[in-house]
Amino acid sequence: MMSIKDIAKLAGVSPSTVSRVLNNREYVRDEIRKRVLEVVKENGYVPNNVARSMVLRRTFTIGVIIPDTFNMFQRQLFSTIEHRLEQFGYRTMFFFVKWNSESESDCLRRLKSESLDGVIMLHEVQYQAMYKYLNEFPNPVVLCTFGCENYKFPAVYVDEVDAARDAVEYLIQHGHERIGLIAGAHFSFSKLRSKSYVEVLKSHGIEPKPEWQVVVPSYTPEDGRQGMETLLERDKSLSAVFAITDELAIGALRALHEARIRIPEDVSVIGFDDIDISGFVEPALTTIHQPIVEMGERTAELVCKLIDEGKGAHPKVVLPHRLIERESVANHFR
Amino acid sequence: MMSIKDIAKLAGVSPSTVSRVLNNREYVRDEIRKRVLEVVKENGYVPNNVARSMVLRRTFTIGVIIPDTFNMFQRQLFSTIEHRLEQFGYRTMFFFVKWNSESESDCLRRLKSESLDGVIMLHEVQYQAMYKYLNEFPNPVVLCTFGCENYKFPAVYVDEVDAARDAVEYLIQHGHERIGLIAGAHFSFSKLRSKSYVEVLKSHGIEPKPEWQVVVPSYTPEDGRQGMETLLERDKSLSAVFAITDELAIGALRALHEARIRIPEDVSVIGFDDIDISGFVEPALTTIHQPIVEMGERTAELVCKLIDEGKGAHPKVVLPHRLIERESVANHFR
DNA sequence: TTGTACGCGTTATCAT
DNA sequence: ATGATAACGCGTACAA
Numbered sequence: 222m223m224s225i226k227d228i229a230k231l232a233g234v235s236p237s238t239v240s241r242v243l244n245n246r247e248y249v250r251d252e253i254r255k256r257v258l259e260v261v262k263e264n265g266y267v268p269n270n271v272a273r274s275m276v277l278r279r280t281f282t283i284g285v286i287i288p289d290t291f292n293m294f295q296r297q298l299f300s301t302i303e304h305r306l307e308q309f310g311y312r313t314m315f316f317f318v319k320w321n322s323e324s325e326s327d328c329l330r331r332l333k334s335e336s337l338d339g340v341i342m343l344h345e346v347q348y349q350a351m352y353k354y355l356n357e358f359p360n361p362v363v364l365c366t367f368g369c370e371n372y373k374f375p376a377v378y379v380d381e382v383d384a385a386r387d388a389v390e391y392l393i394q395h396g397h398e399r400i401g402l403i404a405g406a407h408f409s410f411s412k413l414r415s416k417s418y419v420e421v422l423k424s425h426g427i428e429p430k431p432e433w434q435v436v437v438p439s440y441t442p443e444d445g446r447q448g449m450e451t452l453l454e455r456d457k458s459l460s461a462v463f464a465i466t467d468e469l470a471i472g473a474l475r476a477l478h479e480a481r482i483r484i485p486e487d488v489s490v491i492g493f494d495d496i497d498i499s500g501f502v503e504p505a506l507t508t509i510h511q512p513i514v515e516m517g518e519r520t521a522e523l524v525c526k527l528i529d530e531g532k533g534a535h536p537k538v539v540l541p542h543r544l545i546e547r548e549s550v551a552n553h554f555r
Numbered sequence: 556m557m558s559i560k561d562i563a564k565l566a567g568v569s570p571s572t573v574s575r576v577l578n579n580r581e582y583v584r585d586e587i588r589k590r591v592l593e594v595v596k597e598n599g600y601v602p603n604n605v606a607r608s609m610v611l612r613r614t615f616t617i618g619v620i621i622p623d624t625f626n627m628f629q630r631q632l633f634s635t636i637e638h639r640l641e642q643f644g645y646r647t648m649f650f651f652v653k654w655n656s657e658s659e660s661d662c663l664r665r666l667k668s669e670s671l672d673g674v675i676m677l678h679e680v681q682y683q684a685m686y687k688y689l690n691e692f693p694n695p696v697v698l699c700t701f702g703c704e705n706y707k708f709p710a711v712y713v714d715e716v717d718a719a720r721d722a723v724e725y726l727i728q729h730g731h732e733r734i735g736l737i738a739g740a741h742f743s744f745s746k747l748r749s750k751s752y753v754e755v756l757k758s759h760g761i762e763p764k765p766e767w768q769v770v771v772p773s774y775t776p777e778d779g780r781q782g783m784e785t786l787l788e789r790d791k792s793l794s795a796v797f798a799i800t801d802e803l804a805i806g807a808l809r810a811l812h813e814a815r816i817r818i819p820e821d822v823s824v825i826g827f828d829d830i831d832i833s834g835f836v837e838p839a840l841t842t843i844h845q846p847i848v849e850m851g852e853r854t855a856e857l858v859c860k861l862i863d864e865g866k867g868a869h870p871k872v873v874l875p876h877r878l879i880e881r882e883s884v885a886n887h888f889r
Numbered sequence: 890t891t892g893t894a895c896g897c898g899t900t901a902t903c904a905t
Numbered sequence: 906a907t908g909a910t911a912a913c914g915c916g917t918a919c920a921a
Contacts, residue, residue: 267667272914333601606898
């Protein structure tokens with residue numbers, strides 16, 4: 222591989238001059254600049270990032286922590302982030318982490334070895350060690366899709382409680398009272414959305430019975446299917462179900478179809494996230510739209526801003542959600 | 556940040572000894588080894604990968620080239636690859652590339668600057684410059700999901716022609732003759748699957764009319780929906796449709812539902828890929844299963860093997876597909 | 890305006 | 906068995 226010295230020799234100048242040219246510094250005669258650029262182009266020379274990082278003590282790399290089972294919502298999020306970061310001149314290094322302590326501590330070890338310029342967490346990790354490390358991390362750390370109670374991290378998210386309220390209120394406004402819940406394990410968004418469900422029901426004088434609520438282990442359509450089956454076994458009189466993610470909702474749709482239950486005539490379903498497949502399932506899913514693209518972009522912009530301006534501030538960015546009315550909820554008042 | 560010198564001082568040894576300990580080399584007294592390891596642990600020291608790459612002239616990083624609009628099939632593929640590579644001690648650096656020359660040449664520039672230990676292409680790029688560069692690349696390059704005609708790259712894929720034949724033959728065996736095709740632009744798999752469709756029809760004495768075939772610009776469900784609408788406008792008598800990816804098929808399902816056409820009673824649909832949502836749509840999609848996990852793992856293993864053994868060989872690994880019978884195809888002979 | 894020399898953190902080589 | 910030293914490719918302070 223060609224180095225800056227080779228270019229220098231070929232152009233008949235010193236390595237520092239080549240460096241100055243490549244980094245657009247002043248104090249280079251136009252004539253020399255032109256000659257160097259020519260030699261660079263001719264030889265297809267590209268600076269070695271490893272050596273660059275070494276001396277600059279920056280990697281121009283942002284670490285992005287995501288669950289290894291990332292769903293379609295997170296998939297859209299992280300490709301948006303990657304794209305925006307690249308526009309800012311940063312590379313992205315993904316850290317896929319599983320829901321267990323070995324994987325998390327392994328991730329932590331890798332994080333430490335990478336000299337990252339910043340970190341984005343798309344994944345709410347389970348153990349405190351990671352948060353503790355990142356809290357003392359010299360470079361910016363931004364959470365995306367969730368907040369952290371114990372430490373002050375900058376974060377970008379939607380108001381989960383408010384958004385879930387909109388979903389459940391919508392069902393109630395359409396005449397539903399016996400409303401089931403399919404929630405998932407682990408993450409705070411699940412707890413928040415579930416809490417909101419309980420509160421809304423109570424505020425309308427409806428007692429949210431325990432048998433109306435299931436918590437499934439993960440967030441795949443298969444989990445949603447099984448959750449819905451459980452609900453069906455427990456109480457045949459449910460007229461609507463709030464699945465706290467679209468993927469769970471899609472699984473619920475499947476279970477209902479298999480049980481020959483009409484949607485939305487017999488049972489209505491509402492989801493959350495508005496992943497891009499949601500408008501294409503049968504019936505098209507009514508759901509809460511999270512501004513995925515905006516969340517990703519704001520997150521990327523925020524890390525870059527904090528890198529430039531220092532990580533003094535820890536802003537919370539709350540983005541607006543909205544309900545997308547499609548076909549999976551019946552109006553019992555009509 | 557702590558360096559190997561700091562650890563050396565704290566342990567009362569030289570940096571070389573610390574290096575030997577950390578790299579599990581011989582010629583270190585057990586006692587010293589123990590002491591060094593203790594100091595390392597106490598201080599949470601982790602070697603700096605940038606410096607390591609600098610001197611070793613390896614980055615332990617594999618570049619993975621994927622389309623920026625990667626679909627669910629590719630999503631599953633690349634997370635499998637990432638996971639397997641990590642088990643082999645390699646990091647993964649993703650290069651998202653768009654379908655235009657600026658994006659590709661930009662990707663090429665980034666590729667050059669990264670001193671990668673290997674490259675995996677999950678994406679069939681459009682211009683030859685990239686293939687030319689990678690062909691002369693000193694480290695292994697493996698293609699996944701497609702082959703290359705002009706250069707001899709190692710590759711892992713399924714037999715597209717054979718697999719597409721299975722799909723279309725299945726429709727014919729179920730009594731379908733007027734079979735539509737929803738294909739996509741750009742990639743060789745689309746051409747291969749389309750070609751197979753034409754051949755199978757002809758071999759059964761059916762003339763594949765041009766109006767039965769649409770080529771949509773991309774591979775999203777929305778493209779599939781529009782493709783199906785076009786087909787519906789052109790010829791109402793189609794009894795089945797072969798959508799060359801599951802995402803297109805899901806969009807086709809949607810278009811049929813919107814047109815109040817029953818699936819599979821009125822129109823049957825068969826897909827290709829077997830992405831994980833395919834079993835959950837209504838009706839569950841009959842499709843060709845690609846061994847996604849195996850493809851990913853074989854690809855990752857192949858790069859690692861070629862890195863270890865030198866990139867002399869360029870094996871082609873053809874993996875078996877199979878047809879997954881679900882609910883979206885009716886048997887007209889019953 | 891340009892060149893020289895040094896240092897970034899690590900590993901390999903060679904000397905002890 | 907351990908330590909000293911050079912080298913990897915680049916950017917920069919400082920000398921010219």
